[in-house]
Amino acid sequence: MRIVLVGPPGAGKGTQATRLAEKLRIPHISMGDLFRANISQQTELGQLAKSYMDAGNLVPDEVTIAMAKDRLEQPDAKGGFLLDGFPRNVSQAQALDDLLQTEGIKLDAVLDLEVPEEEVIKRIAGRRICRKDSSHVFHVSYSPPKTEGVCDICGGELYQRDDDSEETVRKRLEVYHTQTEPIIDYYQAQGLVVTISSQGPVDEITQRVLEALKRDDA
Template identity: 45%
Template sequence: MINLILLGLPGAGKGTVSERIVDKYHLTHISTGDMFREAMANKTKVGLEAKSYIDKGNLVPDEVTAKLVEERLNQPDIKEGFILDGFPRTTKQAELLDGILERVNKPLSNVISLDVNEQTLIERLSARFMCKNCGATYNKLTKMPKVEGTCDRCGGHEFYQREDDKPEVVKNRLEVNEKMNAPLKDFYEKKGLLTVIDGEQTPEKVFKDLDAVLSRD
């Protein structure tokens, strides 16, 4: 069983490589954003607790997010393992996750960090756009829809750029994320779990390097 955390700044390519890992290893991709949406839609106890913070425009406390992760990791679809995306973001969350994984008996097998320099990330993020209907992500540099103006996933025709992907916002966003990301890498390096992969390479080469790490286990 492969239980994996993917680290990397926004634009590093975590979403692209996650899709390939899921296809090959049949892991369950757990995104915190999706988790919040599902738990709130299903009106689970933790989902309603999270909603009470979100509705007031407040950040969801770490302990509530951790409860949500634990709820998700206990679901029966996680047979072959999981990829955690968006959690943990801080060392405090990483410590909470250690407790969760011990309770659900699903130890981490790998933590992989996709490292990309700041200028490349700014270019990638500034070129990113999304389908207004289903949220599928595209990129003017690397991933245009197969049919121009039509979403590959849902067939929608309306696209938009996230406010935080606009060039003037991107640099600050990367600096904030780097401050959170660096201590996390140190945390997992000390545990002997961290592998750093060059995210500047083509998506094919990034996946080949990542696959080599996962297939060792």
């Protein structure tokens, strides 16, 4: 299957992408990971992207599209893929359509993970990360530490990342609504959008997606 995953920040895209890719046996192509890999390996595209980022500018669509194209041409993506974080706007979606068309293939589904805005803010603004080990993550409501401000695992100090403040989350949501949400209408016109509620236990959400994809396939 060839799938694009969309949804606001905090919708659980990364978690669901990893699980779905494993169950569907297709590569999970995360645009964020792709950027990091290209920059750390100092590829031509990575160096170009870094030059824009270092100057405090947005990476132009053509660089992002070239990076995605390069990854989609790898052998493991020939039999299907799950795209997470790309396309981010309508021009990127059109570029992806053009790219797939030249290969004689098309998308099977665009999964839209829906979650209410206030829930997004609660999910992200409540996150607390351990200063000693950033893989130790807690949440003030959903998975609080035994002692406030202290990591259960290593005793490190827990803090809220600047990116996770309510003000920043609201700004990120604004960007999502203006830039990324229009691609849902774009794909809706092609009959590709499958809308899934991203509320509830992680396993349940994965099951919802798999059942919806089966129905869509049928």
